[in-house]
Amino acid sequence: MEAFTYINGELCCEEVPLSKIAESADTPFYVYSKAKLLDSFESFNNAFGEVPHKVCFSTKANGNLAVLHTLVSAGAGLDIVSGGELYRGLKAGADPKKVVYSGVGKRRSEIEYALKTGIMMFNVESQAELDVIDEVAGRLNTKAPIALRVNPDVDPKTHPYISTGLKTAKFGIPMDEAVDEYKRAMGLKHIEVVGVDCHIGSQLTTIEPFVEAIRRLRPLIEELKSIGAPIKYLDLGGGLGIRYNEENPPSMEEYAKAVIDNTKDLGLELVFEPGRSIAGNAGALITRALYNKTNEDKKFTIVDAAMNDLIRPMLYKSYHNIVPVTEPTSSERAVVDLVGPICETGDCFGGERELPLIDRGELVAILSAGAYGYTMASNYNARPRPAEVMVSGGRYEIVRKRETYEDLLRGESISKF
Numbered sequence: 001m002e003a004f005t006y007i008n009g010e011l012c013c014e015e016v017p018l019s020k021i022a023e024s025a026d027t028p029f030y031v032y033s034k035a036k037l038l039d040s041f042e043s044f045n046n047a048f049g050e051v052p053h054k055v056c057f058s059t060k061a062n063g064n065l066a067v068l069h070t071l072v073s074a075g076a077g078l079d080i081v082s083g084g085e086l087y088r089g090l091k092a093g094a095d096p097k098k099v100v101y102s103g104v105g106k107r108r109s110e111i112e113y114a115l116k117t118g119i120m121m122f123n124v125e126s127q128a129e130l131d132v133i134d135e136v137a138g139r140l141n142t143k144a145p146i147a148l149r150v151n152p153d154v155d156p157k158t159h160p161y162i163s164t165g166l167k168t169a170k171f172g173i174p175m176d177e178a179v180d181e182y183k184r185a186m187g188l189k190h191i192e193v194v195g196v197d198c199h200i201g202s203q204l205t206t207i208e209p210f211v212e213a214i215r216r217l218r219p220l221i222e223e224l225k226s227i228g229a230p231i232k233y234l235d236l237g238g239g240l241g242i243r244y245n246e247e248n249p250p251s252m253e254e255y256a257k258a259v260i261d262n263t264k265d266l267g268l269e270l271v272f273e274p275g276r277s278i279a280g281n282a283g284a285l286i287t288r289a290l291y292n293k294t295n296e297d298k299k300f301t302i303v304d305a306a307m308n309d310l311i312r313p314m315l316y317k318s319y320h321n322i323v324p325v326t327e328p329t330s331s332e333r334a335v336v337d338l339v340g341p342i343c344e345t346g347d348c349f350g351g352e353r354e355l356p357l358i359d360r361g362e363l364v365a366i367l368s369a370g371a372y373g374y375t376m377a378s379n380y381n382a383r384p385r386p387a388e389v390m391v392s393g394g395r396y397e398i399v400r401k402r403e404t405y406e407d408l409l410r411g412e413s414i415s416k417f
Contacts, residue, residue, distance in 0.1 A: 003033035003282050005137035006368060009327045012363055018286050018325045022363055025398055027288040028305035030374050032062075034392040036282035037370075039120045044274055045075065047256035048348040052269040054120075058238050059085040061158050061275025062283070066390045066399035068092035068304050071278070077120070079238070079273035083110035086117060095310070096120070100235060102149070102199070102270060104129075104171060110205055111144075121145040124233060130185055137190035146185065147195030147235055150254045152176045152216040154200045154209050158272040171199070177221055180342050182229055193229055193269070194223060199237025203276060210236070221266055233264060235271035236251060242280040244368050245319040252277075266362045276371040283370020285310050285386075286307045286395040288324065289362045290341070299336040301358050306340030307347040308380040310366060314346040328356035335383040342381050374400075382408055 001011060010017040013031050021031060045055050056077035059068065063085060072078065077098025078089040089099060092373040099119040104126070111133055114122065124130050124146050137144040151172030173181055185191050201214050214236070224231055239250040250258075263270060287305035294300070311409065312318040322338055335354050340347040349366055360366060377385045384403035389396055 001036060001039050003036035004365065006327045009329075011323065011325045012329070013284070013391040013396070014417055016391050017397045018284075018365060019363055021171055021391075021396055022286060022288070022325075026390055026402065027363065027386075028288055028303075028309055028351050029286050029387040029389055029402070030283055030369065031286060031389040031391060031396075032064070032067060032279075032283045032370055034070055037067060037279060038065070038074055040278045040282060043252045044272070044278065047252040048260065048270065048272075051260055051264060054098055054269065054271045056083065056098060056273050057272060058273050058275030058283055059089055060375055062279040062373070063088050063375050064388050064390075064400060065288040066093045066388075066397075067279065070390075072098075078276075081315055083107070083113050084117070084301070086110075086114060088316055100147075100197075100238060100273065102197075106132075108132060108136055112140065115140055115142055115283050117292055119145075121233065122187075123147050123149045127173070127181060127184075130181070130188070130191070134188045134190045143190050143192040144194045145194045146232075147233060148173050148174055148178060148185065149215065150200065150220065151199040152198055152200065152213045153217065154213045164366075165386065172197075175216065175220065179227075183226055183227065183299055184374050186229060193231060195226070195231050195233030195235055195268075196272075197235040199235075199273065200239060202239050203241040204239045205241040205247045207250050207255060210239075210255070211258055211262055213258070217302055221268070232269055233268060233271050235273070238273040238275050238277070239275060240278055242368065242371075244280075245321065249277075252365055275356070278371075279366050279373040283368075283373060285366040285369040285373060286362050287366065289358050289360055289364060292336075292358070299334055300362075301336045301338050301355075303338060303340060303349070303364055305335040305349070305366070306342040306381070306385070307344060308342060308378045308383050309340075309386055310369055311347070311378070312338055312369075312372055313349050314344070315376075320349060320369060321367040322353060322355060323367065324356050324358060324364050325365055329382040330357070332357055342383075344345060348404050379403075379408055384408060 058079045066115045072094045081103035082169040102123040133144045149172040287303040291302045307314045338350045387402040388400035390399045
């Protein structure tokens, strides 16, 4: 399903005109389609229905409580990378037994919090981390369930900033060290080996890198079984891409078939950590045009959203489709840079875009912003972060209020010396 369509000349999220939301939420704001979130999750989950599996939504993609609650209520688990994400997930109703804890820099306090919570497993990224987890678990007189994140050195053919499975990346344990590290883990008193983990990158638009990663993991899994490692989970991470512009990612069914065909004889429960493929096209950033200007031969439309609200175009040079909220009645178009108010030349949502004419005061939608949008937002230039809105059918609700100037100062004080 499509989350955003024109109805009677107005761009709507499900059945709600975005202009109506702007009247109460002001701009800029993020808006999410509950139906699209559920549709994407259920498509993913159902595609693997023939095999034991868990779908653990990647909280870093979108940590809004209403989004998380929508997904965990439908049966999703969570993939987390911090104690804060664990806290947020629990507040949204997540089942700790469906939580996997990833990330290269887990603090002792975060490890302790996760152990006391009773999460499903830690995805361990280094020898040193394994020792710390064993130490903390020993202090609590418990055992920590773990998988080692193995780096298969597979090129995912995506942006280098989100390629995580190459041997030069900071993530995971090299494949040729994995067996020895598993043997060591099995000998630690407060460690329980339960799985193998692999995550090669994000926004993958072909199946081949996933299949190649599995192919490289197979000998490791077989050797682990031969030495009696009690593994029961194979965590394949996330990374399935979405359409932002002209990408043609595989369908959930194609992806699932390839994974199942290459893992079904392993006898392991599959674990997935999708984020973008669930939330990406369920959300948009809505902004209002402030000014139009021309410098030499270049035209700019300046909007009230900025790179602090959505940093992906600046950080990754990524493409987001940009459309007016009021459906154009004229075929007239202009080539413009759609830019924000921040004092950075990189504060640009789309350069040299051929867009319908956008007048001052008009609303503009920046699409495919449901993942890695608000979660990467900041207060740069002392800009309050935007509101977030959830839509279901013909109803909508502001599920995170816009920050105020007072919020910007919370926790600060002027020193007494």
